[in-house]
Amino acid sequence: MSDIPIYNADADRSLGLFDNPAWRAKSLEKAGLALVALAVVATVVALASDLGRQRPGLFAWLVFGGFGVGGVVFALGGLRRASGVRNDGKMFSSNQARGAVGWISGLVLTGLYVVLYFAPEALAGLIPLGDPLSRLLRDQPATVANGGQWFLYSTFYTLAVGAMGVRALVRYRHSRYHVVRTLSVVFFQTILAFALPYLLMRLQQPELFLHYTWPLDYDLFFPWKMEELRASGQLGVAMLIWGAILIAVVTPILTFYFGKRWYCSWVCGCGGLAETAGDPYRHLSDTSLGAWKVERWMVHGVLAAIVVGTAVLWVAALLDVGWLDAVAGTFSWLYGLIIGSIFAGVVGVGFYPLMGSRVWCRFGCPMAAVLGLQQRFFSRFRITTNGGQCISCGNCSAYCEMGIDVRWYAQRGQNIVRASCVGCGICSTVCPRGVLKLENGPRGDRATAAPLGAPALISELSILDGAMD
Amino acid sequence: MHIAIVGNGITGVTASRVVRRRHPDWRITVISDEAPTHYARTAWMYVYMGHLTREHTQPYAEHFWTDNRIERVHDRVTHLDARGKTLRLQKGGPLAWDRLLLATGSIPAFYGWPGQDLAGIQGLYHLQDLDRMEREAGSAKRAVVVGGGLIGVEMAEMLRTRGTHVSFLIREGRYMAHAMPKRESRLLEHEIARHHVDLHLRTEPVTFQGKDRVQSVRTSTDVTLMADWVGIATGVRPNIDWLKDAGIDTARGILVDRQMRTSAPDVFAAGDCAEAREPLAGRAAIEPLWYTGRIQGATAGMGLAGSPTPYAPGVFFNSAKFFDIEWQVVGRIAPEPSPEIVDAYTEDETPHGPRLIRLQADTASGALLGVHALGIRLRQSVISDWIARGVSLDDALRDLPLASFDPEFSRAILVPDLSRQSQRIANLG
Numbered sequence: 001m002s003d004i005p006i007y008n009a010d011a012d013r014s015l016g017l018f019d020n021p022a023w024r025a026k027s028l029e030k031a032g033l034a035l036v037a038l039a040v041v042a043t044v045v046a047l048a049s050d051l052g053r054q055r056p057g058l059f060a061w062l063v064f065g066g067f068g069v070g071g072v073v074f075a076l077g078g079l080r081r082a083s084g085v086r087n088d089g090k091m092f093s094s095n096q097a098r099g100a101v102g103w104i105s106g107l108v109l110t111g112l113y114v115v116l117y118f119a120p121e122a123l124a125g126l127i128p129l130g131d132p133l134s135r136l137l138r139d140q141p142a143t144v145a146n147g148g149q150w151f152l153y154s155t156f157y158t159l160a161v162g163a164m165g166v167r168a169l170v171r172y173r174h175s176r177y178h179v180v181r182t183l184s185v186v187f188f189q190t191i192l193a194f195a196l197p198y199l200l201m202r203l204q205q206p207e208l209f210l211h212y213t214w215p216l217d218y219d220l221f222f223p224w225k226m227e228e229l230r231a232s233g234q235l236g237v238a239m240l241i242w243g244a245i246l247i248a249v250v251t252p253i254l255t256f257y258f259g260k261r262w263y264c265s266w267v268c269g270c271g272g273l274a275e276t277a278g279d280p281y282r283h284l285s286d287t288s289l290g291a292w293k294v295e296r297w298m299v300h301g302v303l304a305a306i307v308v309g310t311a312v313l314w315v316a317a318l319l320d321v322g323w324l325d326a327v328a329g330t331f332s333w334l335y336g337l338i339i340g341s342i343f344a345g346v347v348g349v350g351f352y353p354l355m356g357s358r359v360w361c362r363f364g365c366p367m368a369a370v371l372g373l374q375q376r377f378f379s380r381f382r383i384t385t386n387g388g389q390c391i392s393c394g395n396c397s398a399y400c401e402m403g404i405d406v407r408w409y410a411q412r413g414q415n416i417v418r419a420s421c422v423g424c425g426i427c428s429t430v431c432p433r434g435v436l437k438l439e440n441g442p443r444g445d446r447a448t449a450a451p452l453g454a455p456a457l458i459s460e461l462s463i464l465d466g467a468m469d
Numbered sequence: 470m471h472i473a474i475v476g477n478g479i480t481g482v483t484a485s486r487v488v489r490r491r492h493p494d495w496r497i498t499v500i501s502d503e504a505p506t507h508y509a510r511t512a513w514m515y516v517y518m519g520h521l522t523r524e525h526t527q528p529y530a531e532h533f534w535t536d537n538r539i540e541r542v543h544d545r546v547t548h549l550d551a552r553g554k555t556l557r558l559q560k561g562g563p564l565a566w567d568r569l570l571l572a573t574g575s576i577p578a579f580y581g582w583p584g585q586d587l588a589g590i591q592g593l594y595h596l597q598d599l600d601r602m603e604r605e606a607g608s609a610k611r612a613v614v615v616g617g618g619l620i621g622v623e624m625a626e627m628l629r630t631r632g633t634h635v636s637f638l639i640r641e642g643r644y645m646a647h648a649m650p651k652r653e654s655r656l657l658e659h660e661i662a663r664h665h666v667d668l669h670l671r672t673e674p675v676t677f678q679g680k681d682r683v684q685s686v687r688t689s690t691d692v693t694l695m696a697d698w699v700g701i702a703t704g705v706r707p708n709i710d711w712l713k714d715a716g717i718d719t720a721r722g723i724l725v726d727r728q729m730r731t732s733a734p735d736v737f738a739a740g741d742c743a744e745a746r747e748p749l750a751g752r753a754a755i756e757p758l759w760y761t762g763r764i765q766g767a768t769a770g771m772g773l774a775g776s777p778t779p780y781a782p783g784v785f786f787n788s789a790k791f792f793d794i795e796w797q798v799v800g801r802i803a804p805e806p807s808p809e810i811v812d813a814y815t816e817d818e819t820p821h822g823p824r825l826i827r828l829q830a831d832t833a834s835g836a837l838l839g840v841h842a843l844g845i846r847l848r849q850s851v852i853s854d855w856i857a858r859g860v861s862l863d864d865a866l867r868d869l870p871l872a873s874f875d876p877e878f879s880r881a882i883l884v885p886d887l888s889r890q891s892q893r894i895a896n897l898g
Contacts, residue, residue: 082663082664082793083793083820083821083822084792084793084821084822085520085793087515087518087519087520088518088519088520088630089518089519089630090519090520091516091519091520091521091522092519093519173821174793174821174822175876175879176876176877176878176879176880177876177877177878177879179878180878288530289530289532384874386846386847386848386849386850386874387786387848387849387850387853388760388763388764388786388849389760389786389788389797389849391509391511391512391759392479392509392511392512392528393509393511393512393515393521393526394509394512394515394521394525394526394527394528395512395515395520395521395525397525398520398521398525405530407528411528425876425877428876429876430520432790432795433788433789433790433795433797434788434795434797434846434847434874437846437874437875437876438876438877
């Protein structure tokens with residue numbers, strides 16, 4: 001009876017043939033999301049009522065525990081999915097492809113940042129939740145008066161880097177480069193950006209961020225700030241000296257040998273958040289030529305502003321001219337507002353679900369601009385392409401968080417030497433043909449084209465690399 | 470001078486770039502009925518899987534075409550008049566040209582199975598095939614994929630990401646039997662099974678059954694498999710049916726000499742649709758690969774530009790990804806053991822999949838012939854150079870770490886140990 005199907009659904013199930021690897025992960029992920037949802041509810045309750053103030057301990061557990069544990073459980077769900085590149089369904093996702101969920105997330109995140117920077121009193125119900133941890137770490141309560149909102153923010157930020165760091169570790173566990181890099185950013189965020197500064201505060205010392213310096217830490221060399229640090233004792237002076245060494249000596253040397261990635265995707269806290277919490281949104285960065293033009297003007301514009309501005313502040317401080325003081329004061333205030341608060345904070349993270357995870361790093365960060373100039377002109381770093389193996393699929397360009405059109409170079413067999421590349425290495429990971437490799441090597445011809453696999457035609461094929469594009 | 474190019478795939482577009490570079494003022498028109506612009510068809514699997522959007526699979530942004538003044542015409546060529554040097558277009562009028570390139574690619578090959586025209590049965594080559602697959606396969610519970618080449622395994626992977634159950638029919642007794650040794654086949658078969666694909670070796674379809682739409686597939690092993698959707702990946706054939714009356718010599722494909730010239734003056738053909746009158750040693754007359762399409766396109770571009778150049782693709786290479794295992798070959802690897810070939814091979818198993826590397830050399834001369842890798846990235850330029858220079862197997866093994874293209878912090882590349890007889894014996898059988 002040839003027309004009677006032998007199909008037997010039960011047999012298929014017992015063989016696991018219906019078992020979709022993508023489905024198996026879902027139960028743990030749902031449990032994690034449930035905890036996160038609980039934390040969201042607790043957050044809203046604390047914001048809207050007095051309950052957080054009355055029971056700070058309980059609510060701290062509900063909110064921080066919910067976000068942290070829920071995030072980690074969610075992340076661990078990924079272990080039940082086979083390791084490898086798993087971007088399935090990303091372009092259909094409401095959250096990750098600028099759908100309704102993405103827009104709402106973007107608006108809520110942006111709104112939270114606006115409140116945090118410009119109306120912290122609205123967070124009054126939430127700030128006491130930081131109290132237990134604040135007393136433990138920095139030996140003082142958490143109130144708006146002593147920057148309790150920033151303590152709260154740091155805690156959330158570190159939790160996000162930690163929990164989403166676990167997600168990144170799980171997601172990229174097949175690549176040792178990503179494992180090492182992710183551990184590095186989680187370490188720098190939890191220890192150098194969170195625990196250490198607050199412990200120092202406990203010891204009546206100035207806040208110390210060993211891994212930040214001017215121009216990212218934009219007021220470090222402002223006259224009044226230097227005065228304040230000098231006055232605070234030996235540690236303050238040491239911080240100033242370390243800050244100067246970091247930008248003038250450490251940065252150029254490490255960037256020469258490894259590219260700007262040593263900082264942007266291994267150390268920096270902004271990069272740390274982008275590589276962990278921002279990873280689901282990395283493909284939303286605009287790859288167009290227009291975006292690149294805007295990026296170059298903006299990021300170098302911000303760098304010019306902080307360099308000139310810092311110089312003006314010093315001239316004003318030394319000359320003691322009234323109108324110059326006013327200019328300097330206005331500059332300092334404006335830069336802090338527009339760049340320090342709105343750009344680095346509100347837009348930088350708030351726009352993750354809309355413009356990708358590196359909006360600040362790409363368009364605004366003056367440190368990235370300094371590192372980028374060094375990388376472009378004085379570094380041994382490049383992304384090498386593997387002969388003629390590119391199939392122009394576009395995964396590299398799509399998943400570049402800096403919006404670099406990686407394929408543009410790869411399909412011509414040309415190495416990638418770009419100021420903005422933060423060396424996250426995802427292009428290499430998502431490439432289905434093994435075309436891209438992050439390398440440090442002799443500078444000589446690092447940007448030139450490699451043969452496309454046909455010796456007799458090399459000279460003619462290399463015409464594909466010419467200026468006509 | 471007006472250059473017309475029929476086909477906007479990798480071959481036609483590469484040719485257009487070569488012409489533009491050499492002649493900034495010539496007029497270049499690229500005509501395609503498939504899509505208004507150039508797509509990387511190799512990437513369409515990622516669109517179905519949700520990794521990419523269609524826009525992502527366009528290798529060049531709009532400004533590229535205007536900057537380079539390459540005119541794109543989205544129309545179907547219905548007739549070629551080689552002597553009168555004109556093309557007739559379905560929507561537009563006649564188009565006169567001075568030199569012409571035919572780069573019309575392939576169409577999926579069907580083999581006359583009863584029921585093959587039922588709805589829900591298709592190949593995957595053109596953009597329209599992707600549209601159709603999204604429409605018709607997206608809701609399929611059970612699918613059958615016929616043919617184990619690269620498109621077949623891509624289809625299986627695509628379907629699995631949407632939870633479709635896949636039965637995968639392979640004619641040969643082992644997977645990729647024509648291209649790789651037995652051990653590699655076994656590792657890939659395991660990988661396919663690991664992703665819950667129901668693999669049927671030594672199995673071909675006999676009939677496709679259903680009323681309007683396919684419902685089941687009867688196989689040569691006398692089994693009937695339920696299927697809401699069937700993917701045909703039994704190879705491709707040159708897309709030349711429309712050229713029947715054009716007066717150009719064809720066989721399976723458009724016959725070309727080494728300069729990619731057809732039998733008609735000023736008419737070139739390249740890529741999947743071209744067939745070499747005298748194939749180069751060790752190469753097929755028709756090479757339907759992305760990489761060869763690009764090199765042939767560049768070669769034809771030289772001819773179009775007035776500097777005919779012989780097709781010289783250099784040392785063979787190819788690569789693919791079978792679910793999570795990357796595969797790469799540089800040079801030639803014999804799939805079956807032979808006394809003329811020395812084989813050095815080793816493998817290991819990592820928590821994230823197997824790794825394998827195989828080198829083959831000529832027994833008589835000792836010269837390296839090819840390198841094969843699964844789960845390891847090879848630096849193509851290094852190995853091509855070794856093979857072109859005929860370095861010895863011993864030297865290649867010694868220098869193998871130089872050929873690693875794996876990311877930083879990866880495990881060290883595997884190096885076969887020739888002194889260990891168990892690895893030296895031709896590990897093919």
